[in-house]
Amino acid sequence: MTIDKALYHLKEYETTTGVVLSAESVAQLRKTFGAVLTLRPGPRETWDVTASSYVGHIELSDAIFHIRPKLKVETLWNWLTWAYDISSLRFQPPVMSVGELTGNSEWLVLFFIKECFAIWRKGLRAEYEQQEQAIGEVRGQLRVAPTLQKWMKQEYRFVCAYDEPTWQVKENKLLYAGIRHMVRKRYRNEEIGRELEKLLRLFESVEKGQMERVTLPVSVSEQVAELARVRITRLNRQYARALSWLTLYWKMTQLSTHEGNIFCDSFILDMNELFERYIARRLEEGLRMYGIEVQTQPRYWLAEANRLRIIPDLILKNRSGREIVLDAKYKTRTERSGNPDVYQMLAYMTARSTSSGILLYAAGLERVDKIRNTDKKIYQWSLGIDEWTDRESQDERFERIVQHIVSMLEEK
Structure with missing residues (x-):
């Protein structure tokens, strides 16, 4: 029997009131999606639900939440294709609205299926x-x-x-793990389920069914870590797109849970992480020709005896060893929000013994702070992104940022 579920629409950081939820759904949201949605008791046994910096789709036993980004679909798609290196689709969004992009995972699964069949036709790597x-x-x-x-x-x-x-190589095992996970989900487009079943049979046919007994990582986080360890070379280049789609799939569905009779399916995108990945990939691409290395998520210790760990987003280093610390902030910079970020950047710069730091915001005002009695400068820059910003404007802004960074590292 099909149960009618209440559908609630939110935008990032928006609150919707009067939400009716069962005790099981409340417990599930708090346990699994506490970072995505915040619950506060409302009048007459209802709830006020506030979204954070995640977007996507959460389905519970009695309710569905659709969280939309503030950005338009072209911007979000551009970030995704850069962040996950799906360059072939960088200028051709496969969906026409933000609702389609964040409403379910079907478009993503379709692209993954297409790449898997292409790999099969060329021959699995052995x-x-x-x-x-x-x-x-x-x-x-x-x-x-x-x-x-x-x-x-x-x-x-x-x-x-x-x-x-x-054929039991890492690339094939990871694709097989993804297919096995996808085939258990429900799809509005029934053709997706049939195509996944066909793929599953093809993969399980190699080596007389030995693929079925492959030991796979038990958690989604382990799957993502395994994918990150795969290096694309000339020997496995045909797997690049499929593995990119699979990485995005695992990232966006890793909060799905199935406990007892409580079904909780999700398609959730962390906008903070997406923004950081987008910034890192664009800077890698733009700075490579100038011999500037981009190190992502390096870990350092601020205090003696390794007591205070700090993790800046990026270290930008030229051939001579001169470097800049950069931290990406998916938010609008205001005078009120600036100070904590400056203190955080100052800690990074102190740990790295560098004199230049960049706080790169999605939007907001810009300024430069010279730290008193030191040689340190903290640059607070903005991409100027809002729901009206087009891709050409972002590209122009990024080129200016690249040139600023090159100039800073070339200064004597």
């Missing part, structure tokens, strides 16, 4: 592993001593060591 077996004819390298031992027992077979191809 590696060779050495096997040693007693066989009826000589193959590879004959192992003389073990063969003679068998002959003495009247077992007239040859013990040989030879290389055998195996």
